[in-house]
Amino acid sequence: MTIPDTALHLNGLSVAPAQVCGGVRLIPLIRQRECRDVRLELRRYREQIGRVQLNDGSDYWAFVPHGLVLRWGEGDELESAMGSQLKKTDGKTQDVGWFSVNTLHRMVKRESKNALRMLPLHLALEGFLALHFGGPKVAWKEYSRSVLSQGLGERSESAVPGAALPGFEDALKTFEIHDGQVGVLVYVADKLASAFVVPSSQDYRALHYTLLSDYFGELIGRYALLYSHSPELGATPDTSQARTLADLRIALDGARQHWADFAHTSMLGDLVGRPLSRQKIYDVGGMRLERFMTDLNLEQTNTIGECLTRDDGELLYLKTFQLSRAQSERGWLLGLLAAADWHLESAAQSAGLSVNGLILRLDGAGFGYLLKPHLIEAARRKGI
Amino acid sequence: MPTPDQITREDLALFVNACAVGTGQKEFYSAALEQQYSLAFLHEYVCGNYRSLYAHCLSAGINHRNQAEIVFQLLASGKFCPDELRPSENELIRLALKTLPPQRVWKLFERLREAGVNNRRTRATIRDFAVSRKNLAFDAVKYRSKLRSAVIHAHVDLRTALPAAPDGTRPAGELERFLFxxxxxxxxxxxxxxxxxxxxxxxxxxxxxxxxxxxxxxxxxxxxxxxxxxxxxxxxxxxxxxxxxxxxxxxxxxxxxxxxxxLNPARLSLTELCVYLLSLSLDERFPRRAEIEGWLEKACGAVRARPALSGRVAAVLDNSYSSGGSEQRRGRPLALAWAVHLLLKAQSGTTYQPFWTSQVRDDLLVHARGQSNVTERLLDALDWGAETVIIVSDGVENDPAGAFEPVLAGYRRLGGRASIVHLNPVFDAERLEVRRLSPDLPALGLRDGENLAAVLDFARFVSGELSLEALLRVLSPALKENV
Structure with missing residues (x-):
């Protein structure tokens, strides 16, 4: 199901100098070759809560303020059709009085021959939540009965909405969108909060403010609260060797290039070049929609996300979410158990932990309900 | 270590620049309240330290809001005014009140009342202003509560202040009745x-x-x-x-x-016209080309003071997204850049070339868009062979940030002689000044396009070409005539 190790590349995109506002740094991404055949369109949902019926019969509940509709065509064919489509209602609305629920069918749904509706970021988060959702396949005696019969049952994660990040709205408002800009890297206190790329620059202009209704990792929320200032990272041209006006221009371009390299290598260290586990969601019109997750290395920041790439490797769409340490640990623990066929002792051994230690960590991460209660009590009594 | 004269020069330049552009309103990068606090501090600081210069700033081409603020500060701190300064200060106040829009003045008087400023000079100032109004009945109708509070505050006797009209259309005592x-x-x-x-x-x-x-x-x-x-x-x-x-x-x-x-746009001043035109969408502007160009030409022609420029003149004009201003000052920075462009274009005896940060193919369709790549445009201008470069920008560059300073220093090191002036239409509340692109290039606050010539004169003072005394003479020609 997962494709082994393919790192993310920002193919077809170049990095422009950052714009800083308070603690938020926004780095524009520019598409090198204009994209004319693929568009991404915003679809707003008025309901506060979205319920997504997944293929396997499970339900995904979340705050879903908007979806994206991907349309593609050949050559310029799409340009003329854009915006002229009749919009039908998406999903079924249920009004409960003090809130309303929109029930949507599938995370990604083919709406017509060349249109695909998807729920941004939820696609990635659903993948993370469904990680090893089936639970143990062998009926080890340590696990509670409900887990053996129903799997993990219910998983939830929380996140911070963009509008709740102090200073983020101002940063978006005062950001000057470049011509040809199709994406942005959002840094809060110089920690990568999210990467967002869309196919064309018109799409980006329309979707710029939707970053406010996207959600961000818990750590990002805390950083935004704590750090109200990001330093101007020097992208200053070195003009000391310049002998002519042309040299000054070369120095200016050099500074831009230097910045782009720096941003690409140093500032994206948490994302680009990391081994990813990818999962293909959809294959359409020479493009591939995937969701991905970094290797859940607890020493580093881990990211989940979704991307759309052309067969030639050009990145058309990207959206990422930074997992908090606790979220990473939950993913890591489940991965650890699954790798050891849910056998506690061998799992503990492979991670260099005692069985009690593993039980306590599972309990601490909120997975206590997987195990029989007396095991946890015993582990607490004995300690690590 | 800087000499006292240098410090005075810098403080005064900073203050006049701030007063030319600071309106206490929201800007693209700062909130209204931030700016109000910054300006209030600047006024108190300058009034306390350079009282005579502070009063003279009234005639230095600063905006109405700050003129009213200066008058307020001067009247409120009257007891610190040395006797020898009193006559000239009074004269400056009188002249300022004469030129300020009446609503500003009546609001100022109301503020004096609220602040409890009621010295003899304040009362005399209010009375003199009330008497000098040609049609006080009009003011009374339009600014009834303010006028009433001023009259009470300064004990203005309306019977003597406003004698009956000789033709009998307004008998004595009517205004008191109206107000009280x-x-x-x-x-x-x-x-x-x-x-x-x-x-x-x-x-x-x-x-x-x-x-x-x-x-x-x-x-x-x-x-x-x-x-x-x-x-x-x-x-x-x-x-x-x-x-x-x-x-x-x-x-x-x-x-x-x-x-x-x-609306008859032909009657607007150049800057007002530019602000108005920017408020029209591109679709509205395009079909009315001939008409609009006519208005612009007329407004340009009405600007009498022309800057003393010659040779190859380039303007680096910031039409980045931030030049769209704020909700309160919509399009103002861009309107000023446009006005400067139009004035320079109409200037005779020069070869002129504009360099917009984001390319403008058609003058009529200028709008705020894109990033601030001022440095790149400066290099374009220098490549073109400009002898004078006039930059109109809010001083925030981001492609990349901080590039202007080393490039300008590099250009000077190469022996580049072009004279470069940075005009800034925006007050930066955080730094208490109009923002500079480089520490070596003082920015000048640009109040409106028509002011271009005066601002370029002031640049000579900032750069040290003009002495303080000479500046005072430039600043108060009206005073000399009247004293």
Whole structure:
């Protein structure tokens, strides 16, 4: 199901100098070759809560303020059709009085021959939540009965909405969108909060403010609260060797290039070049929609996300979410158990932990309900 | 270590620049309150340390808001004024009040009352201003509560201040009645003076309480209240009140008035015209090209003071997204850049070339868009062979940030001689000054396009070419004539 190790590349995109506002740094991404055949369109949902019926019969509940509709065509064919489509209602609305629920069918749904509706970021988060959702396949005696019969049952994660990040709205408002800009890297206190790329620059202009209704990792929320200032990272041209006006221009371009390299290598260290586990969601019109997750290395920041790439490797769409340490640990623990066929002792051994230690960590991460209660009590009594 | 003269020069330059552009309103990068605090600090600081210069700033081409603030500070701190400065200070205050729009002045007087400033000079100032008004009855109708509070505060005796009109249209004592007589409750629910007035405007005010026809004789802002009280439909009201509107009221109502209010843009000043045109969408501007170009040409022609420039002149004009200004000052920075561009284009005896940060193919369709790549455009201008480069920008560059300083230093090191001036239409509240692109290049606050020549004169003072005394002489020509 997962494709082994393919790192993310920002193919077809170049990095422009950052714009800083308070603690938020926004780095524009520019598409090198204009994209004319693929568009991404915003679809707003008025309901506060979205319920997504997944293929396997499970339900995904979340705050879903908007979806994206991907349309593609050949050559310029799409340009003329854009915006002229009749919009039908998406999903079924249920009004409960003090809130309303929109029930949507599938995370990604083919709406017509060349249109695909998807729920941004939820696609990635659903993948993370469904990680090893089936639970143990062998009926080890340590696990509670409900887990053996129903799997993990219910998983939830929380996140911070963009509008709740102090200073983020101002940063978006005062950001000057470049011509040809199709994406942005959002840094809060110089920690990568999210990467967002869309196919064309018109799409980006329309979707710029939707970053406010996207959600961000818990750590990002805390950083935004704590750090109200990001330093101007020097992208200053070195003009000391310049002998002519042309040299000054070369120095200016050099500074831009230097910045782009720096941003690409140093500032994206948490994302680009990391081994990813990818999962293909959809294959359409020479493009591939995937969701991905970094290797859940607890020493580093881990990211989940979704991307759309052309067969030639050009990145058309990207959206990422930074997992908090606790979220990473939950993913890591489940991965650890699954790798050891849910056998506690061998799992503990492979991670260099005692069985009690593993039980306590599972309990601490909120997975206590997987195990029989007396095991946890015993582990607490004995300690690590 | 800087000499006292240098410090004075820098402080004064900073203050005058801030006062030219700081309006206490929201800007693209800063909130209204931040700016109000910054400006308040600057005023107190300069008033405390350089009192004489502070007073002279009144005639230094600063904006109305800051002129009123200076008058307030001077009157409020009258006891610190040395005796020898008193006459010139009084004269400066008198001249400033004469040129300020009346609503600013009456508001200032109200503020003096609220702050409890009631020294002899303040009272005399208020009285003299009230007496000097040609049509005090008009002010009384339009700014009734403010005028009333000023009259009470300064003990102005209206019987002597406002003698009866010789033709008998306004008998003595009517204005006191208008301002102070208790009102009776009219049937319509409003409060109306008891007896009729002979002054037509005062009588119109009285009868507007019960007559719909009378309210159309009142100034627009007053009539608006009565129209609401009588429940007159907005579109009908606007149509009938139109002759009473001032040019600025018409301008303000262009979009809100739903096309009901006619505007003659040919009567606007260049900057106002640019602001107005920027408020029109590109689709609205395009079909009216000939008309718009005519207005612009006329407005340019009306600007008498032309900068002393010659040779190859380039303008680096910031039309990045931030030049769109804020909700309160929509499009102002871009309008100023446009006005400067138009003035330079109309300037004779120079070869002129504009360099917009984001390319503008057609002058008419200028709009705020894209990033601020001022440095790149400066290099373009220098490549073109500019001898004078005038930069109009808010001083925030981001492609990349901080590139201007080393490039300018590099250019000077190469022996580049072009004279480079940075005009900034925006006050940076955080730094208490108009933002510089480079520490080596002082920025000059640009209040409006028509001011271009004066600002370039001031640049000579900032760069040290002009002495303080010479500047004072430049600043107060009006004073010399009158003292």
């Amino acid at each position: 007589e208790p009102l009776k409750v009219s049937k319509q629910g409003g409060h109306t003076p008891f007896a009729a007035f002979q002054t037509p405007l005062l009588e119109a005010y009285r009868s507007a309480h019960f007559s719909q026809e009378a309210l159309y004789k009142l100034p627009y802002s007053v009539a608006e209240v009565f129209a609401a009280r009588h429940g007159i439909e907005r579109s009908q009201f606007l149509k009938k009140i139109e002759p009473q509107m001032t040019e600025r009221e018409r301008l303000r109502l262009q979009s809100a008035g739903g096309g009901k209010v006619a």
